[in-house]
Amino acid sequence: MKYDSSVDINIAKAPTSKIDSVDFENLKFGHIFTDHMLVCDYEDGAWKTPEIKPYGPIQLDPSAKVFHYGQAVFEGMKAYRDDNDQIWLFRPDENFKRINKSSARLAIPEFPEEYFFTGLEELLKLEKDWIKKGFGNSLYIRPFVIATEPGVLASPGTKYKFMIICSPAKSYYTGEVRVQISERYSRAADGGVGAAKAAGNYAAQFYPTNLAKDAGFQQIIWTDANTHEFLEEAGTMNVFFRVNDTLLTAPTSDRILDGVTRKSIIALAEANNIPVEVRRVTVQEIVDAAKAGTLKEIFGAGTAAVINPIQGFGYKGEKYELPKLTDTYASFFKNKLMKIQYNLDKDQFGWRYLVKE
Amino acid sequence: MKYDSSVDINIAKAPTSKIDSVDFENLKFGHIFTDHMLVCDYEDGAWKTPEIKPYGPIQLDPSAKVFHYGQAVFEGMKAYRDDNDQIWLFRPDENFKRINKSSARLAIPEFPEEYFFTGLEELLKLEKDWIKKGFGNSLYIRPFVIATEPGVLASPGTKYKFMIICSPAKSYYTGEVRVQISERYSRAADGGVGAAKAAGNYAAQFYPTNLAKDAGFQQIIWTDANTHEFLEEAGTMNVFFRVNDTLLTAPTSDRILDGVTRKSIIALAEANNIPVEVRRVTVQEIVDAAKAGTLKEIFGAGTAAVINPIQGFGYKGEKYELPKLTDTYASFFKNKLMKIQYNLDKDQFGWRYLVKE
Ligand SMILES: Cc1ncc(COP(=O)(O)O)c(C=O)c1O
Ligand SMILES: Cc1ncc(COP(=O)(O)O)c(C=O)c1O
Numbered sequence: 001m002k003y004d005s006s007v008d009i010n011i012a013k014a015p016t017s018k019i020d021s022v023d024f025e026n027l028k029f030g031h032i033f034t035d036h037m038l039v040c041d042y043e044d045g046a047w048k049t050p051e052i053k054p055y056g057p058i059q060l061d062p063s064a065k066v067f068h069y070g071q072a073v074f075e076g077m078k079a080y081r082d083d084n085d086q087i088w089l090f091r092p093d094e095n096f097k098r099i100n101k102s103s104a105r106l107a108i109p110e111f112p113e114e115y116f117f118t119g120l121e122e123l124l125k126l127e128k129d130w131i132k133k134g135f136g137n138s139l140y141i142r143p144f145v146i147a148t149e150p151g152v153l154a155s156p157g158t159k160y161k162f163m164i165i166c167s168p169a170k171s172y173y174t175g176e177v178r179v180q181i182s183e184r185y186s187r188a189a190d191g192g193v194g195a196a197k198a199a200g201n202y203a204a205q206f207y208p209t210n211l212a213k214d215a216g217f218q219q220i221i222w223t224d225a226n227t228h229e230f231l232e233e234a235g236t237m238n239v240f241f242r243v244n245d246t247l248l249t250a251p252t253s254d255r256i257l258d259g260v261t262r263k264s265i266i267a268l269a270e271a272n273n274i275p276v277e278v279r280r281v282t283v284q285e286i287v288d289a290a291k292a293g294t295l296k297e298i299f300g301a302g303t304a305a306v307i308n309p310i311q312g313f314g315y316k317g318e319k320y321e322l323p324k325l326t327d328t329y330a331s332f333f334k335n336k337l338m339k340i341q342y343n344l345d346k347d348q349f350g351w352r353y354l355v356k357e
Numbered sequence: 358m359k360y361d362s363s364v365d366i367n368i369a370k371a372p373t374s375k376i377d378s379v380d381f382e383n384l385k386f387g388h389i390f391t392d393h394m395l396v397c398d399y400e401d402g403a404w405k406t407p408e409i410k411p412y413g414p415i416q417l418d419p420s421a422k423v424f425h426y427g428q429a430v431f432e433g434m435k436a437y438r439d440d441n442d443q444i445w446l447f448r449p450d451e452n453f454k455r456i457n458k459s460s461a462r463l464a465i466p467e468f469p470e471e472y473f474f475t476g477l478e479e480l481l482k483l484e485k486d487w488i489k490k491g492f493g494n495s496l497y498i499r500p501f502v503i504a505t506e507p508g509v510l511a512s513p514g515t516k517y518k519f520m521i522i523c524s525p526a527k528s529y530y531t532g533e534v535r536v537q538i539s540e541r542y543s544r545a546a547d548g549g550v551g552a553a554k555a556a557g558n559y560a561a562q563f564y565p566t567n568l569a570k571d572a573g574f575q576q577i578i579w580t581d582a583n584t585h586e587f588l589e590e591a592g593t594m595n596v597f598f599r600v601n602d603t604l605l606t607a608p609t610s611d612r613i614l615d616g617v618t619r620k621s622i623i624a625l626a627e628a629n630n631i632p633v634e635v636r637r638v639t640v641q642e643i644v645d646a647a648k649a650g651t652l653k654e655i656f657g658a659g660t661a662a663v664i665n666p667i668q669g670f671g672y673k674g675e676k677y678e679l680p681k682l683t684d685t686y687a688s689f690f691k692n693k694l695m696k697i698q699y700n701l702d703k704d705q706f707g708w709r710y711l712v713k714e
Contacts, residue, residue: 030420030509037419057416062394062522063387067503070427070556071563107563142509146424147560152387152499152524154593156563165419167509182548189546189582191539193561199427200557203504204550206428206464206513225546226583236511 007049007118009038011126014054024132027170029304030140034127034166038119041148042109042160050119052126055165061150065157071147072199073102076236076303077260078138078169079124079355081131082343087124087355090341092117094260099143102196107156108145116143120164124355127166135342136171140304174305178312178319179219179234179298180212181283186225187232187255194255205235217314219300223283224255231281237300237308238262242329243289244296247276261301265333267349272336274329283315290320298322299330307334364406364475366395368483371411381489384527386661387497391484391523395476398505399466399517407476409483412522418507422514428504429556430459433593433660434617435495435526436481436712438488439700444481444712447698449474451617456500459553464513465502473500477521481712484523492699493528497661531662535669535676536576536591536655537569538640543582544589544612551612562592574671576657580640581612588638594657594665595619599686600646601653604633618658622690624706629693631686640672647677655679656687664691 014035022032033055040050065071075095080088096117100110120141124131131139143164149157185208188194193201205220212220221239224230232250233239238259241248247269252258269276289295290313300308309330312321339345340352371392379389390412397407422428432452437445453474457467477498481488488496500521506514542565545551550558562577569577578596581587589607590596595616598605604626609615626633646652647670657665666687669678696702697709 028510033420033507055419058419059414059416061414062412062520063390063499063524065560066556067423067429068431068499068501068556069559069563070429071560072424072427074425105564106560107567140509142420142425144425150390152497152522153385154559154562156560156567163419165509167420184548186546186548189543189549191541191543191565191582192546193557198557198561199423199425200550200555200560202426202511203422203428203463203513203557204555205511206426207462208548210464210513225548 007114009119009122010049010051011122012051012053013126019129022168024168024170027168029169029172030167032167034130034139034168036123036126038123038164040115040119040162042162047109047112047115047162050115052119052123058161060148063150063152065147065149065151068152069147069154070198070200071106071108071157072145073099073106073108074142074144074197074199075099077141078303078341079131079141080138080341081133083133085133086343087128087131088341088343089353089355091260091264091351092120092353095143098197098258099145102198103145105193105196106198108147108160111145111162121355123164123166125357130166130168132168135338138169140167140169142167171306174218174308176311177218177308178216178314179221179310180215180217181221181231181313181315182208182223183228183316185220187222189225190254192254195252195257197257202235209235215314221313229282229284231283231286232256234300236304237302240265240299240301241281241286241295242297244294245275247274247329248281249276249278250281251278259302261303261306261337264337264351265301268333268336271348287315287320290322295322296325297329306337364471366476366479367406367408368479369408369410370483376486379525381525381527384525386526386529387524389524391487391496391525393480393483395480395521397472397476397519399519404466404469404472404519407472409476409480415518417505420507420509422504422506422508425509426504426511427555427557428463428465428514429502430456430463430465431499431501431554431556432456434498435660435698436488436498437495437698438490440490442490443700444485444488445698445700446710446712448617448621448708449477449710452500455554455615456502459555460502462550462553463555465504465517468502468519478712480521480523482714487523487525489525492695495526497524497526499524528663531575531665533668534575534665535573535671536578536667537572537574538578538588538670538672539565539580540585540673542577544579546582547611549611552609552614554614559592566592572671578670586639586641588640588643589613591657593661594659597622597656597658598638598643598652599654601651602632604631604686605638606633606635607638608635616659618660618663618694621694621708622658625690625693628705644672644677647679650680652679653682654685654687663694
């Protein structure tokens with residue numbers, strides 16, 4: 001444990017577990033939650049001691065700010081069980097730092113590091129049985145903060161709730177993914193909240209994504225709102241392009257989430273002599289590469305799916321198909337990353353984090 | 358009533374009223390709520406019959422989509438009591454149309470017109486005592502929709518809650534308001550959700566507004582995210598500039614809310630021979646006008662404050678003060694609008710809407 005806990009978390013155990021009723025072979029993503037949740041309230045200018053209690057509904061006033069002004073941020077991370085029944089996290093410091101960066105941008109008070117780690121680890125120890133052995137199995141962890149204060153004045157609240165809920169996950173095959181490159185809608189503006197995991201960023205994508213689905217695509221790759229000429233990221237994933245043998249990805253900015261998977265892939269590419277260019281990528285060069293046959297791969301990178309290969313894309317009414325390679329960067333990185341996550345490979349970057357008993 | 362109600366709203370009356378404990382002379386905006394609320398659930402592809410029940414907390418699963426993905430929209434409107442104890446709304450059709458426009462953009466199912474009007478009017482009849490006589494007194498009405506479905510998959514929910522809550526309001530003097538013209542932060546992007554009353558748009562403004570407050574301003578006037586050269590709107594108000602005797606305001610767009618107060622002012626200006634130009638307004642021309650002494654007024658326009666005169670602004674480190682006029686457009690329009698709202702003037706545009714007993 002990161003902290004020899006001086007934080008005395010109040011734990012109220014669930015009288016019974018629902019684990020036996022769960023079909024772990026057929027898990028839909030983010031649908032079933034474990035027996036407990038962590039709750040920590042912010043009041044009178046301070047975060048109170050976190051509590052772990054049975055998972056269940058929360059009560060809020062209908063005027064709570066989160067309902068009206070979307071003052072809410074979240075994180076997504078995973079816990080993995082290795083063959084020796086040890087539980088691991090992957091770069092949790094990054095998630096901790098990022099939730100506070102998101103909070104700062106949304107005028108939410110930052111959460112103390114010791115509470116985050118102690119609370120998370122106590123919760124994981126309690127839910128250990130929910131973390132199943134096997135490459136691809138994991139426990140998806142969702143820390144989030146919501147503004148709970150009643151009142152419809154449009155200003156930051158003085159009351160918040162930090163929570164962690166957990167959902168068992170399997171690695172899943174999403175089918176072939178084709179994406180639409182955005183020409184009209186946009187996800188984020190310079191000077192906006194695109195770089196934060198702010199709740200409102202996600203609902204804003206639902207309608208354009210529905211339109212993309214109607215047009216035969218599964219997701220959107222967002223472009224810059226000003227010109228729609230530069231490729232940015234997908235709804236919940238950063239995006240990589242392989243042109244010949246070079247990997248391209250957009251730099252992070254105000255508009256792009258600084259993904260943990262993305263930065264891990266960049267580090268792995270550099271360590272494995274795969275040329276990687278972090279720079280603005282134009283739609284035109286990707287279209288040209290697709291036409292010339294030099295566009296070998298596109299893939300998304302994010303905690304939930306790790307790597308999501310993209311088989312084709314649509315742009316200005318044209319559809320482009322990518323070649324079906326056997327040796328892909330996508331599977332190379334996915335395998336490398338997962339082997340580190342599941343303690344099956346050496347951890348040269350110090351990314352693994354043991355949840356001690 | 359707009360509809361001879363075939364909608365049978367289920368009404369559960371509060372056993373007691375808290376109205377006697379309310380100090381109507383000292384109301385903070387949006388702080389106290391009336392005895393009842395309207396609730397209507399969307400499930401299995403349809404809105405169920407609305408219910409009116411005692412105002413009180415709602416229970417949601419911690420994984421409800423509104424907490425994680427900000428899938429939520431709202432409206433703001435007011436009810437007024439005239440000297441004959443009749444209750445009036447102001448252009449409620451505009452709010453009804455706008456909440457559904459916002460919902461469509463956020464992939465929320467649209468709410469039926471009959472439920473909206475019948476529900477609202479039944480609620481207002483029950484809360485009639487909360488609507489106090491007197492110019493400036495009103496009942497602020499907050500319809501809103503939230504995605505209630507449990508599950509952390511980032512996709513639109515299939516369960517929603519439409520609610521109306523009400524808060525008694527007084528016309529208030531906010532003190533002198535000075536605004537900062539945004540140079541770095543932005544509120545909305547082309548192709549984004551700025552034109553919707555989407556919850557996430559508001560939390561996104563809290564942090565930049567805090568910075569503006571630290572710099573001695575009360576609010577921000579947002580500029581376009583691309584160039585920061587064009588003036589758009591304030592956090593919860595559209596903005597008007599008076600240069601010499603001409604009124605200027607930005608056209609609505611993807612990025613700007615189509616305010617009811619704004620469009621009413623434009624109509625009143627035209628009817629009263631006040632020259633009004635709806636066009637892109639540059640920061641530079643306003644700075645130049647301020648320097649030349651031709652910038653006579655700036656004011657915000659929105660339901661909550663009706664008209665909010667702005668006494669000065671800051672831009673690129675410079676502060677600009679506006680003259681203190683005695684005959685202002687701001688007070689002209691505020692008076693005109695309020696007289697229509699309170700049934701003290703003829704209603705040449707048919708904006709008033711009687712809530713029938
Ligand atoms: C908008 C967005 N981009 C990218 C990512 C990928 O980030 P990470 O690799 O840290 O999961 C996510 C999801 O977490 C996201 O929400
Ligand atoms: C962003 C924004 N602009 C403008 C307005 C003013 O609109 P209306 O006059 O309809 O209240 C509001 C408030 O409702 C708003 O939230």
